[in-house]
Amino acid sequence: MENEKRMVMVRNRNVGSTGYTLDNGFHRQFEHNEVKKIPLEELQQLSYAPGGEYILKNLLVIDDKSALEYLNMTVEPEYFYSDEDIKKILIDGSLDQLEDTLNFAPEGVIESLKRFAVELEIPDVRKRDMISAKTGFNITSAINVNHVLAEGVDEEPKPEAPKRKASPITASTTPERKAAAPASKYKVVG
Helix, strand or coil: CCHHCEEEEEEECEEEEEEEECCCCEEEEEEECCEEEEEHHHHHHHHHHHCHHHHHHHHHECCHHHHHHHHHHHHHEEEEEECCCCCCCCCCCCCCHHHHHHHCCCHHHHHHHHHHHCCCCCCHHHHHHHHHHHHHCCCHHHHHHHHHHHHHHCCCCCCCCCCEEEEECCCCCCCCCCCCCCCCCCCCCC
16 A cells, blocks of 8 residues: 555656546646656556556656556566667667667657657668668658758748839920821811
8 A cells, every 4th residue: 555655757758748537537647758746556547547558658657667566567678768868879879779779669769769860860871761661750751851841941932023124114305296187178268
């Protein structure tokens, strides 16, 4: 009973917000990277709720191994990867480390990995290709799209002002000519 009252730090690793509603109607919402202290009992109730185990394994991070044991959750080392760990794998890690991450990491880590690969514009084409092959998300194309969007935002084409092609007609300073009265058919006799 004492274990259930214990508070546990929980972080949302999901790129977006993550929320859940328990059977008793209690609702909790996390924003991206938000950390909250949650009673272990609440996490246990979540683990029994529909979709709860998925949320705990893929979207939230419980950085307490004894709490994970209490919840009967077996996780791979990649479960604990922080954003900095993911960036390190992308930039300095080996291809084997990246492949293990892609094979064993929870969904939240994979989503962060894809996002950071684009943001960091990872230079290793082999890593880009591996991520694309494993996830179906083309890193190189996403980087190219970002470049096109960035160029379009910085340099919006401005419409050119119209240019004259001929000189305008000016008002004449000579007096206006009047047309002669039309000649009459009849001769005036007087």
